[in-house]
Amino acid sequence: MNNFTEQRLVANCGTLLFRTDASAHEAFGFECMDGWADLIEGSLRLIQRCAELEESDVKITQVKEKFGLLRIYQSGGGENVCQILDICELTSGCLCELCGKAGKLIMLDGWMLTRCERHGDGHHTDQIELPSGDEHYISCYVRTVDSILSFFGADAVRWVQQECIGLGRKRPFEMLGTEEGCLAVDTLLKRLEYGVGA
């Protein structure tokens, strides 16, 4: 991960991160590319909030790309923290790891990777515009996943993987990579709340 992106994440979510060398203020060692930075920040903010509510001591021990998806490992925390991490992993499969645009899981030279159309051929990786942190998207993601958790409780992860007629037969996690998609899920939840079929 680019140093600047890493510093931003550490500055915003540093208290959650487990670091053996506490003097290394700017380093954590995110083992993935920058395209997932906003998704990581949103997920960590949610976990922070969750940990405060549960009064549990959660520490993020590792953040890495594995089999093309974003894996965040933690110690401590209850069921909601685990659900936040599962939803984050599912969402990462729809976001290009390099640039953060819409992508999908592909096989490239024997590796599973999540890439957008442009980066899916293994070329064009020289001029990547690094995402600089989209506060609108991050706060929208936090709000939407929070609503999903309050609405579905322990069934949240199962629900985000179900096709929804109200989302044009897409699965909710496929919408969570963009602000517009999060808003669409929010609208759907409000309709469900008021008993309108979805």
Ligand SMILES: [Zn+2]
């Ligand atoms: Zn890309």
